[in-house]
Amino acid sequence: xxxxRVKVVEGVxxxxxxxxxxxRSDFDAADVTVVNLMSAPGAGKTTLLERVVADLGDVxxxxxxxxVQGSLDADRLxxxxxxxxxxxxxxxxxxxxxxxxxxxRSALGxxxxxxxxxxxxxxxxxxxCPAEFRVGEDARVMVSSVTEGEDKPLKxxxxxxxxxxxxxxxxxxxxxxxxxxxxxxxxxDAVHPGVPRMLVSARTGEGVAVWRDxxxxxxxxxxxxxx
Amino acid sequence: xxxxRVKVVEGVxxxxxxxxxxxRSDFDAADVTVVNLMSAPGAGKTTLLERVVADLGDVxxxxxxxxVQGSLDADRLxxxxxxxxxxxxxxxxxxxxxxxxxxxRSALGxxxxxxxxxxxxxxxxxxxCPAEFRVGEDARVMVSSVTEGEDKPLKxxxxxxxxxxxxxxxxxxxxxxxxxxxxxxxxxDAVHPGVPRMLVSARTGEGVAVWRDxxxxxxxxxxxxxx
Numbered sequence: 001x002x003x004x005r006v007k008v009v010e011g012v013x014x015x016x017x018x019x020x021x022x023x024r025s026d027f028d029a030a031d032v033t034v035v036n037l038m039s040a041p042g043a044g045k046t047t048l049l050e051r052v053v054a055d056l057g058d059v060x061x062x063x064x065x066x067x068v069q070g071s072l073d074a075d076r077l078x079x080x081x082x083x084x085x086x087x088x089x090x091x092x093x094x095x096x097x098x099x100x101x102x103x104x105r106s107a108l109g110x111x112x113x114x115x116x117x118x119x120x121x122x123x124x125x126x127x128x129c130p131a132e133f134r135v136g137e138d139a140r141v142m143v144s145s146v147t148e149g150e151d152k153p154l155k156x157x158x159x160x161x162x163x164x165x166x167x168x169x170x171x172x173x174x175x176x177x178x179x180x181x182x183x184x185x186x187x188x189d190a191v192h193p194g195v196p197r198m199l200v201s202a203r204t205g206e207g208v209a210v211w212r213d214x215x216x217x218x219x220x221x222x223x224x225x226x227x
Numbered sequence: 228x229x230x231x232r233v234k235v236v237e238g239v240x241x242x243x244x245x246x247x248x249x250x251r252s253d254f255d256a257a258d259v260t261v262v263n264l265m266s267a268p269g270a271g272k273t274t275l276l277e278r279v280v281a282d283l284g285d286v287x288x289x290x291x292x293x294x295v296q297g298s299l300d301a302d303r304l305x306x307x308x309x310x311x312x313x314x315x316x317x318x319x320x321x322x323x324x325x326x327x328x329x330x331x332r333s334a335l336g337x338x339x340x341x342x343x344x345x346x347x348x349x350x351x352x353x354x355x356c357p358a359e360f361r362v363g364e365d366a367r368v369m370v371s372s373v374t375e376g377e378d379k380p381l382k383x384x385x386x387x388x389x390x391x392x393x394x395x396x397x398x399x400x401x402x403x404x405x406x407x408x409x410x411x412x413x414x415x416d417a418v419h420p421g422v423p424r425m426l427v428s429a430r431t432g433e434g435v436a437v438w439r440d441x442x443x444x445x446x447x448x449x450x451x452x453x454x
Binding site for chain 1: 359382
């Protein structure tokens with residue numbers, strides 16, 4: 001019984017990888033750098049995006065907003081006058097808890113890929129399943145809020161192990177919390193040794209310029225790559 | 228294609244409900260009140276449990292700890308000298324993002340049901356899928372931290388709609404946040420009108436006695452019910 005179940009799951013992930021490669025091919029053809037942005041609910045993905053999108057200079061950005069229901073985040077980002085496509089997962093299963101490659105693919109028709117340099121895919125707030133589904137991204141950025149405690153890398157290891165950058169958010173609250181930043185970083189390095197990390201505050205803007213520079217470098221790498 | 232998929236999912240949920248009823252029957256036979264405790268990662272479920280378990284008087288409690296990996300929370304709770312069973316979901320699918328009735332059932336052999344009055348099932352930190360799977364519980368308690376923002380009931384409606392009590396945690400941080408508690412409660416009532424809610428702080432202990440009394444009432448209801 002258990003064997004059968006595992007086979008089905010492998011089938012799902014195989015199909016996902018096939019579609020992720022098709023997405024990747026479209027992104028390459030349009031010269032778009034794609035970032036998959038992930039976190040627990042309420043860690044600050046959207047507020048960080050609002051901050052950074054307003055500060056990207058000549059780089060043209062688009063956003064694909066994943067949510068179970070509603071368009072609250074897409075509405076916030078659209079006010080920044082960048083192309084935003086909302087992707088709601090609630091038609092499936094009382095709400096899918098993640099984006100997969102096919103969901104992203106279904107939204108690409110509405111996104112003017114030729115007119116942007118950077119596509120940010122804001123995933124559903126969840127530290128488990130989003131890590132299991134590649135969508136064709138160049139890089140995975142995860143946001144971990146200091147209000148969530150130091151133990152999260154140990155409890156959700158796949159998410160922390162498969163990301164390329166960790167934004168440690170809400171550091172403006174550190175002085176009001178019993179949170180041991182060194183212990184968090186120790187756990188992070190146990191799970192993903194040396195992964196780049198930045199201390200940021202979406203609220204005060206602290207560290208957001210460092211993240212912006214990281215994004216600009218990712219975009220520049222693609223521009224400098226042989227066609 | 229979509230039709231087929233929905234049928235498969237209904238099959239999964241039907242099977243879950245069948246097993247949940249079997250769990251329920253075992254809980255009834257042993258006169259145990261069962262609470263399914265759910266939240267986003269890092270909202271404070273374990274710390275609230277530590278607080279309340281230490282303050283339940285003569286009521287004998289057991290805890291079933293659900294995590295993708297590790298036993299950090301179970302270790303914390305075991306130090307309170309109550310029966311704790313750890314249930315790790317990582318054998319499936321790179322880590323299941325929720326507990327289902329069968330996972331709970333697989334742990335019941337290790338839990339001395341006849342020797343406890345209250346079983347708390349601490350679910351995997353996730354606001355989506357745990358809401359879709361009944362495990363045989365009497366009541367669902369969800370923890371929503373004020374650090375997560377006011378919009379969560381609108382973004383994760385099934386979770387907020389299917390719970391019997393909302394613990395609004397980390398209220399000790401309110402003065403340091405741009406969080407509008409009235410707006411959160413407005414959104415909560417839009418999704419689940421009149422659901423009981425309590426303001427608590429796992430850190431300071433504020434409000435925990437009110438939650439304790441709510442739990443004691445649930446246990447007393449069962450004791451007073453005809454056999």
